[in-house]
Amino acid sequence: xxxxxxxxxxxxxxxxxxxxxxxxxxxxxxxxxxxxxxxxxxxxxxxxxxxxxxxxxxxxxxxxxxxxxxxxxxxxxxxxxxxxxxxxxxxxxxxxxxxxxxxxxxxxxxxxxxxxxxxxxxxxxxxxxxxxxxxxxxxxxxxxxxxxxxxxxxxxxxxxxxxxxxxxxxxxxxxxxxxxxxxxxxxxxxxxxxxxxxxxxxxxxxxxxxxxxxxxxxxxxxxxxxxxxxxxxxxxxxxxxxxxxxxxxxxxxxxxxxxxxxxxxxxxxxxxxxxxxxxxxxxxxxxxxxxxxxxxxxxxxxxxxxxxxxxxxxxxxxxxxxxxxxxxxxxxxxxxxxx
Amino acid sequence: xxxxxxxxxxxxxxxxxxxxxxxxxxxxxxxxxxxxxxxxxxxxxxxxxxxxxxxxxxxxxxxxxxxxxxxxxxxxxxxxxxxxxxxxxxxxxxxxxxxxxxxxxxxxxxxxxxxxxxxxxxxxxxxxxxxxxxxxxxxxxxxxxxxxxxxxxxxxxxxxxxxxxxxxxxxxxxxxxxxxxxxxxxxxxxxxxxxxxxxxxxxxxxxxxxxxxxxxxxxxxxxxxxxxxxxxxxxxxxxxxxxxxxxxxxxxxxxxxxxxxxxxxxxxxxxxxxxxxxxxxxxxxxxxxxxxxxxxxxxxxxxxxxxxxxxxxxxxxxxxxxxxxx
Numbered sequence: 288x289x290x291x292x293x294x295x296x297x298x299x300x301x302x303x304x305x306x307x308x309x310x311x312x313x314x315x316x317x318x319x320x321x322x323x324x325x326x327x328x329x330x331x332x333x334x335x336x337x338x339x340x341x342x343x344x345x346x347x348x349x350x351x352x353x354x355x356x357x358x359x360x361x362x363x364x365x366x367x368x369x370x371x372x373x374x375x376x377x378x379x380x381x382x383x384x385x386x387x388x389x390x391x392x393x394x395x396x397x398x399x400x401x402x403x404x405x406x407x408x409x410x411x412x413x414x415x416x417x418x419x420x421x422x423x424x425x426x427x428x429x430x431x432x433x434x435x436x437x438x439x440x441x442x443x444x445x446x447x448x449x450x451x452x453x454x455x456x457x458x459x460x461x462x463x464x465x466x467x468x469x470x471x472x473x474x475x476x477x478x479x480x481x482x483x484x485x486x487x488x489x490x491x492x493x494x495x496x497x498x499x500x501x502x503x504x505x506x507x508x509x510x511x512x513x514x515x516x517x518x519x520x521x522x523x524x525x526x527x528x529x530x531x532x533x534x535x536x537x538x539x540x541x542x543x544x545x546x547x548x549x550x551x552x553x554x555x556x557x558x559x560x561x562x563x564x565x566x567x568x569x570x571x572x573x574x575x576x577x578x579x580x581x582x583x584x585x586x587x588x589x590x591x592x593x594x595x596x597x598x599x600x601x602x603x604x605x606x607x608x609x610x611x612x613x614x615x616x617x618x619x620x621x622x623x624x625x626x
Numbered sequence: 627x628x629x630x631x632x633x634x635x636x637x638x639x640x641x642x643x644x645x646x647x648x649x650x651x652x653x654x655x656x657x658x659x660x661x662x663x664x665x666x667x668x669x670x671x672x673x674x675x676x677x678x679x680x681x682x683x684x685x686x687x688x689x690x691x692x693x694x695x696x697x698x699x700x701x702x703x704x705x706x707x708x709x710x711x712x713x714x715x716x717x718x719x720x721x722x723x724x725x726x727x728x729x730x731x732x733x734x735x736x737x738x739x740x741x742x743x744x745x746x747x748x749x750x751x752x753x754x755x756x757x758x759x760x761x762x763x764x765x766x767x768x769x770x771x772x773x774x775x776x777x778x779x780x781x782x783x784x785x786x787x788x789x790x791x792x793x794x795x796x797x798x799x800x801x802x803x804x805x806x807x808x809x810x811x812x813x814x815x816x817x818x819x820x821x822x823x824x825x826x827x828x829x830x831x832x833x834x835x836x837x838x839x840x841x842x843x844x845x846x847x848x849x850x851x852x853x854x855x856x857x858x859x860x861x862x863x864x865x866x867x868x869x870x871x872x873x874x875x876x877x878x879x880x881x882x883x884x885x886x887x888x889x890x891x892x893x894x895x896x897x898x899x900x901x902x903x904x905x906x907x908x909x910x911x912x913x914x915x916x917x918x919x920x921x922x923x924x925x926x927x928x929x930x931x932x933x934x935x936x937x938x939x940x941x942x943x944x945x946x947x948x949x950x951x952x
Contacts, residue, residue, distance in 0.1 A: 379845035
């Protein structure tokens with residue numbers, strides 16, 4: 288096994304051709320995931336989180352989508368250089384993925400057992416009998432009672448949380464090195480969310496896999512991730528250790544996100560401040576800070592002159608802002624008036 | 627002590643019977659069973675199938691043996707003054723112009739109709755389903771090319787095509803194999819696959835965008851397995867309905883072609899498995915219409931009953947497989 292990070296994404300560019308022009312859904316994104324660690328990718332809808340995940344799996348529908356540039360080194364091997372059959376050997380085997388909506392991610396006409404055993408037979412070359420024994424084991428692992436009896440059940444006989452457990456069992460069936468969880472709890476209610484996240488954490492410890500958890504829920508990231516990547520408009524705008532991101536965010540977008548959600552460790556009379564405006568159109572993105580039109584700390588002539596590069600603002604902490612803005616920086620008067 | 631602690635044995639939780647896993651198919655079957663017309667149709671179809679299989683055992687007479695002084699006999703309940711045409715109990719439905727027993731002919735004719743109903747459907751499935759799957763899943767140029775070919779075949783007048791083909795190849799080996807049935811199978815299949823292809827393609831177009839297909843791809847399932855194991859089972863319901871409606875169409879087509887004289891050719895071989903068909907009988911009956919309506923009526927009734935049975939079954943299947951449609 289090669290040393291270094293398990294997955295290293297360098298300057299990833301994923302574009303979609305649409306009628307109105309090329310959408311740069313992922314724009315110059317670089318991050319890495321170490322073995323066994325959990326990386327959180329946060330951002331609002333359309334910020335490129337899911338496209339990043341699909342790019343890693345090389346599941347971008349083509350056309351209209353295309354990975355236009357960059358490298359994705361998985362265990363030292365560039366995933367973009369692999370042929371489709373080689374890639375299929377990796378999918379579900381060494382990298383697997385859990386999808387957002389468990390209600391639609393299971394095939395309604397196949398039994399649960401069939402869907403779990405499929406990847407076992409495919410990747411581990413198990414016989415149907417071995418595979419179904421393993422499937423029972425897996426369902427037990429993810430906490431589905433009387434698993435053996437439920438193998439012949441169809442997805443409609445499971446609740447949402449149960450289905451997500453089944454999806455996780457499928458994802459883990461071949462003990463992957465990397466699990467990509469794309470908003471695994473978005474479609475579930477809060478108690479089930481907590482159970483599912485706890486389950487992922489527990490299984491991660493048992494298998495020793497790395498996890499990329501994609502979410503728009505900062506609470507999920509706070510509880511799960513070792514490190515966080517914040518994405519905005521297809522770009523990375525901040526990256527750092529989770530604790531650092533929450534205690535000392537350095538990008539106004541991250542600061543805005545944190546101000547817009549309630550925190551248990553704060554006085555309850557603080558007003559939540561939403562981020563004003565809307566995310567930009569990804570088709571005609573000028574070379575400015577993509578967040579500048581919504582930024583409280585906007586400085587004319589600077590923020591609209593160039594796209595701020597990620598720069599080191601602390602140990603293992605990078606942010607894409609030209610200025611040293613922290614949670615304590617007062618919001619300039621002009622911005623408040625503009626609201 | 628008045629109260630006794632019940633033994634653990636007695637206290638054991640009662641066995642609650644668990645509901646067996648219910649697939650979409652068993653659900654559909656339950657709904658179908660409640661549909662009287664569909665169930666009656668199934669019984670009718672089974673009767674016809676049994677008749678076709680056991681025709682040699684059930685018929686008293688060979689369908690092709692011509693008996694002298696026995697022609698144009700009326701059905702058994704009609705008595706005439708002439709001893710050569712009055713109804714006889716052994717010839718339940720009478721005899722035709724050359725003295726062959728009509729009931730025996732009808733039973734043997736069932737074989738042709740059933741086989742003509744099913745074999746072209748099988749061929750149509752084998753052609754139409756893969757083309758539809760590939761076309762829908764591949765998209766882009768492949769889809770365009772396949773769909774234009776489909777359009778061309780679809781646009782061609784199919785009756786004209788079938789008649790032309792069966793007439794042109796009638797005297798070749800192909801036209802003579804299985805009393806001309808092989809040619810009918812081929813002709814009906816060539817014109818018949820387009821509808822199914824379009825149906826499957828439409829299903830695939832919507833199914834391939836579903837998340838569970840993306841999930842299957844994320845597990846590393848090869849494309850062929852995605853098509854046949856994940857997408858195809860999801861289109862089975864409309865496919866089954868389409869086949870159920872296609873069968874009566876083919877039965878009528880054969881009867882119609884044979885009636886026109888370009889279809890199946892009646893055999894004179896005693897051991898031929900397909901000596902005659904309902905279409906051939908319709909033609910005979912039409913020619914002898916002046917001697918009595920029976921010769922036309924019986925085969926026409928059979929064609930009607932069998933096609934109606936398949937249509938009702940198709941209706942029932944559609945309702946059973948797609949409960950939202952009701």
